[in-house]
Amino acid sequence: MSGWNIFLTPYKQAVEELKVKLKGIREQYQKTSKHTPIEFVTGRVKPVSSILDKAKRKNVPLDQLESQMEDLAGLRIVTQFVEDIETVVDLIRSRKDFEIIEERDYIVEKKPSGYRSYHLVLLYPVQTIEGEKKILVELQVRTLAMNFWATIEHSLNYKYSGEIPEHIKIRLQRAAESAFQLDEEMSIIRDEVREAQRIITKKEEQGSKL
DSSP: HHHHHHHHHHHHHHHHHHHHHHHHHHHHHHHHSSOSSSSSEEEEOOOHHHHHHHHHHHHHOOOGGHHHHTTTTEEEEEEEEEHHHHHHHHHHHHHHSSEEEEEEEETOOOOTEEEEEEEEEEEEEEETTTEEEEEEEEEEEHHHHHHHHHHHHHHHHTTTTTTHHHHHHHHHHHHHHHHHHHHHHHHHHHHHHHHHHHHHHHHHHHHOOO
């Protein structure tokens, strides 16, 4: 096993454990027939090439990655509605199996690019063969619309090596506002949407019993 594999193994373990725990919350909501604030959960460990690129860009020495790079392990919770983000963040705050060391609200204070999301940096304890190891994990919470926009922006940043042409930047900013307007409109009718989803789920459950 290479040095990078050994170094990243606890981060992979943290991502897998947290995915199970967060998906467990979603399943608990589904079984109570309540609206689940979690639409889906994803997670990943940063690829080595991306780690090296970021370390170089941010002037982070490789022997300080554990303390200086917060997103070696990353998880994302995607919600249907903006209001669900607050519910999810409150659920995360109430947990005792990790410590929140930082919160950044990019929804109230969006980035200049138009990026919106809620970020939490967790200190998560992983049990290893050498004992407990506490590692940093970045958790992002955002709506489906915010996630769609952020995915497109990420692809464009990759294509243009972080130097997106000005005319595309302007269109991206407009698209970010359109996505946020969509979230606001969906919030207005969310009770109708939730009721419709509840009816569909109930019918599906009845059908499965036949």
